[in-house]
Amino acid sequence: MSSIKRCAVIGAGVIGAGWAARFVLNGLDVAIFDPHPEAERRARATLDNAMRARERLTLAPMGELGELSFVATLAEAVRDADFVQENAPEREELKRELLRAIDAHARPTALIASSTSGLLPSRLQAGMDRPGRFLVGHPFNPVYLLPLVELCGGSATDPATIDAAHHFYASLGMHPLRLRKEIDGFVADRLLEALWREALWLVQDDVATVAEVDDAIRYGAGLRWAFMGTFLTYRLAGGEAGMRHFLAQFGPALQLPWTKLMDVPELTPDFIEKLAAQSEQQAAGASLEALERKRDDCLIAIMQALRAQDFASGKTLAQYEERLFAKPQLAKSGSASPDVSKPLRLHEGVVRTEWIDYNNHLTESRYLQVFGDASDALTSLLGVDAAYRRSNGSFFTAETHMIHLREIACLEPFFITTQILHGDEKRVHLFHLMHHARTNEPLASAEQMLLHVDAKTGRVSPASSEVQRRLASLTEAQAKLPLPQGAGRAIQKRK
Amino acid sequence: MSSIKRCAVIGAGVIGAGWAARFVLNGLDVAIFDPHPEAERRARATLDNAMRARERLTLAPMGELGELSFVATLAEAVRDADFVQENAPEREELKRELLRAIDAHARPTALIASSTSGLLPSRLQAGMDRPGRFLVGHPFNPVYLLPLVELCGGSATDPATIDAAHHFYASLGMHPLRLRKEIDGFVADRLLEALWREALWLVQDDVATVAEVDDAIRYGAGLRWAFMGTFLTYRLAGGEAGMRHFLAQFGPALQLPWTKLMDVPELTPDFIEKLAAQSEQQAAGASLEALERKRDDCLIAIMQALRAQDFASGKTLAQYEERLFAKPQLAKSGSASPDVSKPLRLHEGVVRTEWIDYNNHLTESRYLQVFGDASDALTSLLGVDAAYRRSNGSFFTAETHMIHLREIACLEPFFITTQILHGDEKRVHLFHLMHHARTNEPLASAEQMLLHVDAKTGRVSPASSEVQRRLASLTEAQAKLPLPQGAGRAIQKRK
Numbered sequence: 001m002s003s004i005k006r007c008a009v010i011g012a013g014v015i016g017a018g019w020a021a022r023f024v025l026n027g028l029d030v031a032i033f034d035p036h037p038e039a040e041r042r043a044r045a046t047l048d049n050a051m052r053a054r055e056r057l058t059l060a061p062m063g064e065l066g067e068l069s070f071v072a073t074l075a076e077a078v079r080d081a082d083f084v085q086e087n088a089p090e091r092e093e094l095k096r097e098l099l100r101a102i103d104a105h106a107r108p109t110a111l112i113a114s115s116t117s118g119l120l121p122s123r124l125q126a127g128m129d130r131p132g133r134f135l136v137g138h139p140f141n142p143v144y145l146l147p148l149v150e151l152c153g154g155s156a157t158d159p160a161t162i163d164a165a166h167h168f169y170a171s172l173g174m175h176p177l178r179l180r181k182e183i184d185g186f187v188a189d190r191l192l193e194a195l196w197r198e199a200l201w202l203v204q205d206d207v208a209t210v211a212e213v214d215d216a217i218r219y220g221a222g223l224r225w226a227f228m229g230t231f232l233t234y235r236l237a238g239g240e241a242g243m244r245h246f247l248a249q250f251g252p253a254l255q256l257p258w259t260k261l262m263d264v265p266e267l268t269p270d271f272i273e274k275l276a277a278q279s280e281q282q283a284a285g286a287s288l289e290a291l292e293r294k295r296d297d298c299l300i301a302i303m304q305a306l307r308a309q310d311f312a313s314g315k316t317l318a319q320y321e322e323r324l325f326a327k328p329q330l331a332k333s334g335s336a337s338p339d340v341s342k343p344l345r346l347h348e349g350v351v352r353t354e355w356i357d358y359n360n361h362l363t364e365s366r367y368l369q370v371f372g373d374a375s376d377a378l379t380s381l382l383g384v385d386a387a388y389r390r391s392n393g394s395f396f397t398a399e400t401h402m403i404h405l406r407e408i409a410c411l412e413p414f415f416i417t418t419q420i421l422h423g424d425e426k427r428v429h430l431f432h433l434m435h436h437a438r439t440n441e442p443l444a445s446a447e448q449m450l451l452h453v454d455a456k457t458g459r460v461s462p463a464s465s466e467v468q469r470r471l472a473s474l475t476e477a478q479a480k481l482p483l484p485q486g487a488g489r490a491i492q493k494r495k
Numbered sequence: 496m497s498s499i500k501r502c503a504v505i506g507a508g509v510i511g512a513g514w515a516a517r518f519v520l521n522g523l524d525v526a527i528f529d530p531h532p533e534a535e536r537r538a539r540a541t542l543d544n545a546m547r548a549r550e551r552l553t554l555a556p557m558g559e560l561g562e563l564s565f566v567a568t569l570a571e572a573v574r575d576a577d578f579v580q581e582n583a584p585e586r587e588e589l590k591r592e593l594l595r596a597i598d599a600h601a602r603p604t605a606l607i608a609s610s611t612s613g614l615l616p617s618r619l620q621a622g623m624d625r626p627g628r629f630l631v632g633h634p635f636n637p638v639y640l641l642p643l644v645e646l647c648g649g650s651a652t653d654p655a656t657i658d659a660a661h662h663f664y665a666s667l668g669m670h671p672l673r674l675r676k677e678i679d680g681f682v683a684d685r686l687l688e689a690l691w692r693e694a695l696w697l698v699q700d701d702v703a704t705v706a707e708v709d710d711a712i713r714y715g716a717g718l719r720w721a722f723m724g725t726f727l728t729y730r731l732a733g734g735e736a737g738m739r740h741f742l743a744q745f746g747p748a749l750q751l752p753w754t755k756l757m758d759v760p761e762l763t764p765d766f767i768e769k770l771a772a773q774s775e776q777q778a779a780g781a782s783l784e785a786l787e788r789k790r791d792d793c794l795i796a797i798m799q800a801l802r803a804q805d806f807a808s809g810k811t812l813a814q815y816e817e818r819l820f821a822k823p824q825l826a827k828s829g830s831a832s833p834d835v836s837k838p839l840r841l842h843e844g845v846v847r848t849e850w851i852d853y854n855n856h857l858t859e860s861r862y863l864q865v866f867g868d869a870s871d872a873l874t875s876l877l878g879v880d881a882a883y884r885r886s887n888g889s890f891f892t893a894e895t896h897m898i899h900l901r902e903i904a905c906l907e908p909f910f911i912t913t914q915i916l917h918g919d920e921k922r923v924h925l926f927h928l929m930h931h932a933r934t935n936e937p938l939a940s941a942e943q944m945l946l947h948v949d950a951k952t953g954r955v956s957p958a959s960s961e962v963q964r965r966l967a968s969l970t971e972a973q974a975k976l977p978l979p980q981g982a983g984r985a986i987q988k989r990k
Contacts, residue, residue, distance in 0.1 A: 014734050042734075089744070140715040141732050148715030175714040181702045188711040190697065191690050192725070198689035199725050207676045214724020216683040218807050219670040220635040220643030222724065225717030227793040229709020230687070230694050235774050236790060237636050239509050239537075240783055243774035244767065249584070251762045267746045272739065279730050279738035291731055294806060298722045301800035301849070308848040308855065308905050309793050312713045318853065364867045364892050369860035397859050399986050400897045429986070449986050490985040491894050491924070491942050 004168055005029065007066075008081035008106075010074060010098060012036075015115050016087030017043040018143025020068060021050030025144065026172050028066040033077035040070045050144035053296045055352060057145070057303070058317070060324035074098070075105040082107075083168060085137065087115040095119065096127050103128040111165055113137035118185035121154030132158035135165055138186055139174075142292075145299050147175040147316045150186045173320035175313070203278065204271055211282040226302055227312040322386050340477040346377035348415035348437060351408055361407040368402065371432045371446040374416040378430065379450070382463075382470045392464050395428060395450040402446045403486045406436075413437035419484060423475035425462040426452045431487050445486050499663055500524065502561075503576035503601075505569060505593060507531075510610050511582030512538040513638025515563060516545030520639065521667050523561040528572035535565045545639035548791045551845065551906040552640070552798065553812065555819035569593070570600040577602075578663065580632065582610040590614065591622050598623040606660060608632035613680035616649030627653035630660055633681055634669075637787075640794050642670040642811045645681045668815035670808070698773065699766055706777040721797055722807040795906070796848040803849070835972040841872035843910035843932060846903055856902040863897065866927045866941040869911040873925065874945070877969075878962045887959050890923060890945040897941045898981045901931075908932035914979055918970035920957040921947045926982050940981050 005028060009020045012034040020043055023030045032043055047068065054062065071077045078084050084102050088095050095114060102112055112134045114124055125131035135157050138150040149169045153162050166176045179186060185193055199213045208216065224233050231243075238246030283291065306314025349370065357363040362370075379395045388394075408414060415437050422429035428450040434443045454461035462468070500523060504515045507529040515538055518525045527538060542563065549557065566572045573579050579597050583590050590609060597607055607629045609619055620626035630652050633645040644664045648657050661671045674681060680688055694708045703711065719728050726738070733741030778786065801809025844865065852858040857865075874890045883889070903909060910932050917924035923945040929938045949956035957963070 014732060090747075141728075146715055146718060148711065150711070175710065177707060177710050177714070179702065180707075181700070183700075183702050187697055187703045187708060188715050190693050191708070191711060192716055194689040194693035195686050196725055196729075198685050202682055202685065205676070205678075207674065207678050208682045210724075210726035212672060212675075213682060213686070214726050215670065215672050216643065216645070216686060217720050217724040218722055219672070219811070220641050220683050221687055222717070222720030222722075223641060223794055223797060223808060224790070225712050226721035226797055227713050227717075228790060229712040229717065230691055231705035231709050231770075231774060232777060232786070233636075233790075234691075235778065236783065236786055237509060242778075242783070243771045247762060247767055247770065251767075252585075267742060272742055272746075275726075275742065276738045279726060282727060283730065283737075288731065288734070288737070291727070294804065295719070295723060295728075295731060298801060298804050298806055299718055301804055302718060302721055302797050305796035305800035305848040306793060308851050309789065309796055310855070311789060311793055313718060316714070321853075364895075365860045365864035368863045372859045396899070398899055400859075400895070401986055402895045402897075404891070404893055447986050488985055490983055491896050491944050 004082040004111075006031070006081050006083075008033070008077040008084040008102075009087065010034070010077060010084065010102060011087035011089075012039045012043045013087060014046075014141055015139060015143060016085070017046035018050070018141060019085045019087065019115070019139065021047045021144040022172055022174075024066040024068050025050060025054050025062070026066070027063050028083075029069075030066055031069050031071050031077040031081065033071055033074045043068075043070075046144075049142070049292060049296060052293075053142075053145055053300060056297070057300050058321050058324070060321040063324070074101050078102050078106040078110070080107070081110050084110055084112045085115060086113065090117060090119065092119050092123060095124055099124055099134065100127045103130055103134075109133075111135075111161060111168070113165060115139060117189050120182055120184060121152055121157060122182060123154070125154045125156050128156075131156035133161050135161050136186070137165055137169060138188070140188070142296060142299070145296060145303075147173065147313050148177060148188065149174045150177050150179060150188055152179040152182055152186055154182060171323075173316065175316050200275075203275060209282075210275060210278040214282070227306055227309075227314075325386070340474055341480070343417035343419040343431075343433070343478070343481070344378070344381075344474075345415055345417050346381065347374040347418075348413070349373070350413050351410050356410045359407075360410050362409075367404070367434070367444050368400065368446070370414070370416065370434065371400070371402070371444075371448070372397070374418055374432050375430070375448060375450060378418055378428070382428075382474075383467045388464070388467075390455060392467075393453050393455040393461060395463075396453045397448055398451045399449045400446055401448075401486075401489070401491075402444060404444050406441055406443050408436060408443050414443065419481055420471075420475045420478045421447075421483070421487060423471040425468050426460055428471060431484050433484065445484070447487050499577040499606075501526070501576050501578075503528070503572040503579040503597075504582065505529070505572060505579065505597060506582035506584075507534045507538045508582060509541075509636055510634060510638060511580070512541035513545070513636060514580045514582065514610070514634065516542045516639040517667055517669075519561040519563050520545060520549050520557070521561070522558050524564075525561055526564050526566050526572040526576065528566055528569045538563075538565075541639075544637070544787060544791060547788075548637075548640055548795060550908070551792070551795050553816050553819070555816040558819070569596050573597050573601040573605070575602070576605050579605055579607045580610060581608065585612060585614065587614050587618060590619055594619055594629065595622045598625055598629075604628075606630075606656060606663070608660060610634060613684050615677055615679060616647055616652060617677060618649070620649045620651050623651075626651035628656050630656050631681070632660055632664065633683070635683070637791060637794075640791060640798075642668065642808050643672060643683065644669045645672050645674060645683060647674040647677055647681055649677060666818075668811065670811050695770075698770060704777075705770065705773040709777070722801055722804075722809075792906070799848060835969055836975070838912035838914040838926075838928070838973070838976070839873070839876075839969075840910055840912050841876065842869040842913075843908070844868075845908045846905050848905055851905045854902075855905050857904075862899070862929070862939050863895065863941070865909070865911065865929065866895070866897070866939075866943070867892070869913055869927050870925070870943060870945060873913055873923070877923075877965045878959070883959070883962075885950060887962075888948050888950040888956060890958075891948045892943055893946045894944045895941055896943075896981075896984070896986075897939060899939050901936055901938050903931060903938050909938065914976055915966075915970050915973045916942075916978070916982060918966040920963055921955055923966060926979050928979065940979070942982050 007023045007028050007030045009016050009032045012032045020030045088098050114136050121136045125134040136152040140146040140148050169176045202208045234246045235243045303313050303317050306312050307317045351362050355366040415435055417433050419431045430448055432446045451460045452463040502518045502523050502525045504511050504527045507527045515525045583593050609631050616631045620629040631647040635641040635643050646657055664671045697703045729741045730738045798808050798812050801807050802812050846857050850861040910930055912928050914926045925943055927941045946955045947958040
């Protein structure tokens with residue numbers, strides 16, 4: 001379903017707006033229909049949060065954003081959509097009515113997904129003319145960050161619909177989980193609901209406050225649940241004998257009265273008041289916005305930490321980044337074939353808010369990051385991509401000589417020109433010059449020696465013949481350029 | 496209870512050995528009693544894991560380790576202990592018998608804690624002569640890393656016992672959670688048990704495999720549970736209207752059949768076989784040791800990521816570190832004032848999870864950040880502090896020549912030595928060398944020219960006379976050192 005270009009989002013509360021943000025950030029045009037007068041303001045606020053999160057989550061190129069539009073009718077929203085995501089409140093009759101209308105107005109080839117947390121797809125699709133293209137795609141808040149989406153078809157769902165939705169959601173950096181059977185609450189919410197119902201009992205019975213229940217999770221098992229679920233955790237708790245030993249040891253506890261879940265606590269007005277009051281106390285005056293940002297920053301930090309471990313959601317993130325880095329970049333200045341006899345303009349950007357020092361200027365180490373991005377752009381031009389890195393190897397920086405000329409402040413734009421000083425079968429000797437993009441003033445230079453390193457041996461090795469050919473051609477084209485100022489120079493010697 | 500110096504650990508399975516490791520790493524002597532023939536081997540393996548984890552977790556000084564001994568009788572283990580932690584299997588009669596014996600042989604002032612996951616302290620303490628000093632201290636696996644410990648007294652427990660245990664566990668870097676009421680399963684295990692029982696149903700009914708249940712957690716809610724529990728998460732899901740809105744919206748779902756917990760699945764031989772087989776498949780051949788290390792590394796990475804957010808377990812870690820750093824340090828090499836005639840060792844650290852590239856190695860730009868930190872340490876030694884920066888100015892990097900020698904992986908420790916090549920009224924010419932802290936191998940060098948810049952004019956200007964004096968003294972002390980390899984060199988010129 002790489003053919004999906006336009007999405008419709010029906011209902012833009014917390015979940016719908018989160019979907020819209022994830023779609024837009026992945027370059028898809030989105031039409032939102034939500035009759036609530038505050039819907040547009042809230043959805044734009046969610047998109048702002050998502051943009052902020054995306055900038056912090058990965059340095060992979062963002063590509064063009066999709067266009068976000070707000071339309072007055074459901075029919076208008078779905079008319080040109082390739083994919084429709086429905087996010088109405090959890091009322092079966094309401095959802096059935098909306099899905100019938102979506103089915104009637106959408107093109108016959110469009111896929112239709114519902115974000116329902118637990119209603120059965122067979123019942124939701126019952127009134128549709130083309131129920132085969134319908135499935136549940138159940139996400140988790142914040143939708144623009146959490147990878148999980150549960151996929152569940154109903155009895156009338158075409159299996160190809162599930163395949164297509166799986167492929168589509170995965171292309172957005174998500175982890176689709178396909179259910180083997182249709183069941184109320186699906187898998188994740190059944191687990192959450194069991195925990196939540198028990199938590200309500202604990203608060204109702206004054207065993208713990210809402211803050212204490214949360215602490216019982218986040219200082220203990222919750223830390224493990226971020227990367228290992230309950231079964232793998234218990235396998236480890238079984239020690240060397242694994243799951244069988246764990247079951248022998250803790251199986252009998254299943255007969256102990258360790259849960260009150262034979263019943264459900266009643267949400268009386270008094271109990272609601274108690275929960276709300278304790279929740280206020282727990283928040284300690286922090287605004288929704290502050291809590292959302294803290295949540296997003298913690299999620300980003302955890303996923304980045306797990307990326308370094310190449311595990312769980314960190315692995316999903318790494319795979320998503322690999323695809324983003326691999327996408328062909330559009331030639332920015334309208335020219336398809338740049339003049340390679342001049343220094344190449346391969347990288348540009350804006351000084352990001354997290355790159356600055358206490359003086360509001362680009363901090364020292366981030367200059368090198370930006371020059372590194374320019375080197376990556378060059379080696380990518382030479383033919384080094386993810387497949388090449390796996391099978392052949394890559395260029396590593398052996399030496400860098402950086403000279404600072406002028407400062408650049410937060411959010412100011414820059415570009416880098418790159419001159420090849422020398423290239424041979426194993427080496428690229430280059431000279432980057434960073435310019436302010438508005439004034440063209442030079443800001444800093446970096447002379448670098450890159451060495452080609454073999455993926456398997458980790459040793460310096462010749463590049464592939466195709467990479468050598470491209471490098472030789474560039475080197476030849478730039479051979480007549482004068483040596484740039486600062487190149488070939490040592491730092492002034494000791495007196 | 497800073498008076499606690501000696502601990503006894505009764506029963507050294509996964510939990511007991513984890514306690515022993517946490518105690519030893521915090522400088523406490525530990526005597527273990529466990530009649531199992533494999534107990535000592537397993538406990539030492541756990542201590543190895545814990546040492547490895549501790550080295551990666553924090554740069555704070557470790558201090559002296561406690562002594563670990565294995566003794567032949569319970570009486571011998573508890574005789575000199577200030578604190579006894581009991582970790583026998585979850586059989587009430589067995590625990591009562593052991594606790595009576597501990598009570599009889601321990602000194603009257605010793606505290607006695609049980610690690611029980613859910614047995615009631617009032618029943619466990621019933622046979623003790625001094626039940627007032629008994630409480631439940633229920634930890635989570637791995638005990639040497641997870642901060643949570645639930646404290647629960649029985650009807651005969653002296654409140655001062657809970658206070659003392661709270662203080663003691665907190666001093667070990669843990670987060671004690673005091674229960675308001677005595678209840679089967681306490682708080683955390685009731686929540687875990689509810690989720691676990693529902694998970695068993697899902698596998699029994701073939702809705703999901705054990706791996707899919709785990710994925711439903713770790714790609715979704717589990718990521719949030721690492722730092723926010725269920726209540727704060729749902730407060731955010733309520734949007735701007737908070738918990739009340741969430742209850743109004745999702746409260747009705749409590750009446751839906753979203754859990755099977757009105758009953759408990761029976762662990763028939765067939766069902767045990769199914770769970771064990773799926774668990775094997777999930778582990779995909781990974782050994783217990785490999786899984787344990789992955790678990791520990793992920794936990795460390797997450798806690799470090801949350802430390803940067805100053806939130807949840809990250810905050811607990813930061814507070815623990817602050818105390819460790821504040822402890823008076825023994826002079827490492829017996830000398831109070833470092834020898835300034837050699838390269839200075841002013842900066843050290845561990846490769847943080849957010850600093851690495853896709854190959855799990857320290858990324859290029861972060862080398863420069865680390866060298867920048869070393870330069871900051873040097874200028875701080877010269878007298879440049881916040882007040883000086885405001886009134887006089889600061890040193891800025893004009894040029895850097897960096898040479899890469901070897902890679903360093905995530906969570907590995909390093910230190911930097913700094914040689915002053917030249918210093919005058921406006922300039923510091925220096926040479927940093929980064930070393931692996933375990934092997935001492937050189938990893939990278941950075942020759943730098945720093946210029947003193949006036950705070951007001953932004954122009955190069957002489958440093959204050961005091962800064963000049965200190966710089967001259969250091970320069971003089973290092974004048975006889977040979978020029979380090981790589982210094983004064985240009986990158987090889989264009990051919």
